[in-house]
Amino acid sequence: MSMPRDPLWSPDQPGDADLAHLERLLGRYRHVPSEVPVPTLSTAPPRRRRIRALAIAGGGIAAAALAVAVWLPWRLYWSADAPWPVTADAAALPPALAVGETLQTGAGQHARVAIARIGALELSPETRLSLVETRSGRHRVALETGHVHARVWAPPGAFGVLDGGAEVIDLGCVFDLWKRADGSGRLAVGSGWVMHSDGGRETLVPAGYALDFGPDHVGLPLRPAAPAAFAEAVVALDHTLQAGRRDAAAETRIAALAAPDDAFTLLSLLTRYPILAEGPLYPRLAETLGATPLDARHRQAWASGSVHAINAWWDRMPRPPKQWWRNWRDVVP
Amino acid sequence: MRQAVTPFEIARHVRDAQRGSQAAFAWLYRAFAPLVHTIHLGRAPRARAEELAQDTFAIAFAQLGQLREATQFGPWIAAIARRHRGRAGTDEESLREDHDGASPAAGPDERAEAERALHAIRGLPEAYRETLLLRLVEGLSGPEIAALTGLTAASVRVNLHRGMAKLRASLGLAAAPEETADVHAP
Numbered sequence: 001m002s003m004p005r006d007p008l009w010s011p012d013q014p015g016d017a018d019l020a021h022l023e024r025l026l027g028r029y030r031h032v033p034s035e036v037p038v039p040t041l042s043t044a045p046p047r048r049r050r051i052r053a054l055a056i057a058g059g060g061i062a063a064a065a066l067a068v069a070v071w072l073p074w075r076l077y078w079s080a081d082a083p084w085p086v087t088a089d090a091a092a093l094p095p096a097l098a099v100g101e102t103l104q105t106g107a108g109q110h111a112r113v114a115i116a117r118i119g120a121l122e123l124s125p126e127t128r129l130s131l132v133e134t135r136s137g138r139h140r141v142a143l144e145t146g147h148v149h150a151r152v153w154a155p156p157g158a159f160g161v162l163d164g165g166a167e168v169i170d171l172g173c174v175f176d177l178w179k180r181a182d183g184s185g186r187l188a189v190g191s192g193w194v195m196h197s198d199g200g201r202e203t204l205v206p207a208g209y210a211l212d213f214g215p216d217h218v219g220l221p222l223r224p225a226a227p228a229a230f231a232e233a234v235v236a237l238d239h240t241l242q243a244g245r246r247d248a249a250a251e252t253r254i255a256a257l258a259a260p261d262d263a264f265t266l267l268s269l270l271t272r273y274p275i276l277a278e279g280p281l282y283p284r285l286a287e288t289l290g291a292t293p294l295d296a297r298h299r300q301a302w303a304s305g306s307v308h309a310i311n312a313w314w315d316r317m318p319r320p321p322k323q324w325w326r327n328w329r330d331v332v333p
Numbered sequence: 334m335r336q337a338v339t340p341f342e343i344a345r346h347v348r349d350a351q352r353g354s355q356a357a358f359a360w361l362y363r364a365f366a367p368l369v370h371t372i373h374l375g376r377a378p379r380a381r382a383e384e385l386a387q388d389t390f391a392i393a394f395a396q397l398g399q400l401r402e403a404t405q406f407g408p409w410i411a412a413i414a415r416r417h418r419g420r421a422g423t424d425e426e427s428l429r430e431d432h433d434g435a436s437p438a439a440g441p442d443e444r445a446e447a448e449r450a451l452h453a454i455r456g457l458p459e460a461y462r463e464t465l466l467l468r469l470v471e472g473l474s475g476p477e478i479a480a481l482t483g484l485t486a487a488s489v490r491v492n493l494h495r496g497m498a499k500l501r502a503s504l505g506l507a508a509a510p511e512e513t514a515d516v517h518a519p
Binding site: 006 | 362363371470473509
């Protein structure tokens with residue numbers, strides 16, 4: 001007697017389209033093998049362990065000082081050109097990535113690359129990544145194509161991804177970077193901040209925002225969950241302004257559509273094009289940042305491109321990039 | 334279909350690991366990492382789930398001498414994983430920080446779709462959630478899931494079918510007849 005077909009029980013059997021789609025979507029969360037954990041062996045009896053725990057708790061301040069004095073320099077130190085360890089779910093990939101070498105994952109292959117001791121990179125299938133430079137305080141890779149998920153806890157600028165003439169610079173955070181063969185891509189930040197630098201134009205992207213970029217243009221940070229109408233209006237206005245034109249109707253529309261969570265998009269837009277402070281976007285940003293009542297002198301200074309005026313509102317953003325150490329959850333063991 | 338690990342293999346490697354064999358530790362890690370990872374993935378963002386899985390194995394290996402029934406390594410380490418939640422809770426804010434190894438060809442839109450599917454699975458009861466994650470995320474078959482979890486084949490099949498039916502309903506997908514029939518079965 002033959003067994004009834006059951007693709008849930010036997011993945012080898014073809015399932016319906018929805019099941020196949022869910023398998024493909026969720027397969028990306030598959031466990032990536034890492035080093036075998038070391039047992040945390042302890043032979044001390046419970047009473048002694050309690051006493052030791054109390055002693056450790058009492059010495060908390062000393063431990064913290066020790067961490068700063070010993071652990072942090074150790075974490076940040078890396079011998080120049082020392083290769084980065086690689087772990088992968090396929091034996092075909094090399095165990096380490098040296099300067100000048102390229103790592104290529106195949107279809108269905110994932111790999112995890114240690115970024116010296118400051119973090120880790122996870123490579124998705126069909127990704128090409130090269131190690132360009134590594135030494136204490138400066139680690140650079142080049143992403144040719146594919147997707148990487150980076151998790152770093154280090155001072156700003158320690159880690160960066162080169163993309164032709166552009167550079168994605170970690171400011172202490174977690175981020176995803178996609179790169180297509182045509183040079184376009186997307187940067188999505190999960191925690192902390194990332195800076196996209198392209199020919200002197202620097203765009204800061206905070207947690208919860210994503211940035212689309214292409215070979216000829218860098219977009220503005222947008223929330224992935226922002227309404228499509230708002231996102232499309234921002235992209236269109238960006239292109240209009242870059243072409244040297246104003247569009248008062250578009251500015252009014254964006255101000256009307258902007259939600260409080262879109263404050264950073266408005267701030268980026270006004271920073272890139274200070275002249276917009278003359279229009280309706282300035283009071284809308286002031287409202288979202290709680291910078292009311294409006295200050296006519298500040299507005300005029302912003303419209304004329306005053307760095308001091310612009311910085312005054314950047315400082316209103318929660319957790320500015322210089323406070324990278326507060327993203328301590330990004331420490332990767 | 335891949336061969337599921339057998340109770341004999343599990344017991345042999347547990348005993349070898351208890352005697353200090355590094356190869357046995359590595360075998361247990363490779364075999365059971367998908368189980369431990371999915372338990373954590375059901376409650377924590379992916380990167381955190383990977384960390385918690387490593388922690389769980391470190392704890393389990395340190396306590397391996399206390400495991401009497403060597404064949405029960407799967408249920409035993411699963412219980413440790415469920416108890417070990419680490420510092421992060423399961424609040425929505427932390428789960429929203431999921432980052433994944435999305436295929437570059439798929440792009441960010443599919444990532445959002447994947448996150449919605451994962452979010453829906455996280456809303457299922459624990460038995461369905463863990464079994465379904467082993468099947469859809471780790472790609473394990475019913476026999477492999479049964480071997481790792483220590484559940485009977487019948488329990489795994491029911492969890493898969495009922496969990497999948499609930500997931501389809503949650504995502505607004507059309508029901509599959511065999512799953513729906515199973516859901517309504519007594």
